[in-house]
Amino acid sequence: MFKDLDPLLHSQLRLAVISILVSVEEADFVYLREKTGSTGGNLSVQLEKLNEAGYIEIEKGYSGKRPRTLCRITEIGRNAFEQYVEALKSYFKATT
Amino acid sequence: MFKDLDPLLHSQLRLAVISILVSVEEADFVYLREKTGSTGGNLSVQLEKLNEAGYIEIEKGYSGKRPRTLCRITEIGRNAFEQYVEALKSYFKATT
């Protein structure tokens, strides 16, 4: 009746991050921090989890002399997101 | 940009429970346990949290000689659920 919700996406911040990455296809640490309104520390941890799961890839480089961390969603991440949305629907079927 | 997700509803089991109660308007412990596929212990804890928050009311009685715990959603719970659905949409806007 109810589909399981991927615990990796069932987290406010990680969901927000993926939600952004799904549409922009590339975003840096600062952009994500500002758009999600999170603290850097929290973001850092959650990005690492998404990275370990293979949902995103992280590329660390520089913009001028400043460090710059770029994030991109992977195919795995994109699929997981779609599945998550599908799973969620099973919780709202009754309502609609 | 992203609306906060009510932590009380952002939980697989509690969301499933509310999702059921929104449509049936009355359900007992055993029914909820079976439909959600949860353990009784977990269900008991989560029902209590929903009750404390005023999202549901719990009525303990008997069906014959067997104990029977009935649950109903409250107006507060119904509103919270609607808000939760609304909030979630902010995470999927980009996709649609």
Place this chain on the structure above:
DNA sequence: GCCAAATGGTTTATATTATAAACTTATTTA
């Protein structure tokens, strides 16, 4: 009638999580 199993729950223990505070390193700016 009595013992074993089942029913309907609750309490308690555990392991995971989310989150922010504190910290590091480097770079501007005053």
Place this chain on the structure above:
DNA sequence: TAAATAAGTTTATAATATAAACCATTTGGC
């Protein structure tokens, strides 16, 4: 050159979800 800012990471903490263990009652088998 000292203070502030920037970009992240590590670490500590508090909250959470979850299931295991438990309790009380009742039913079924002999």
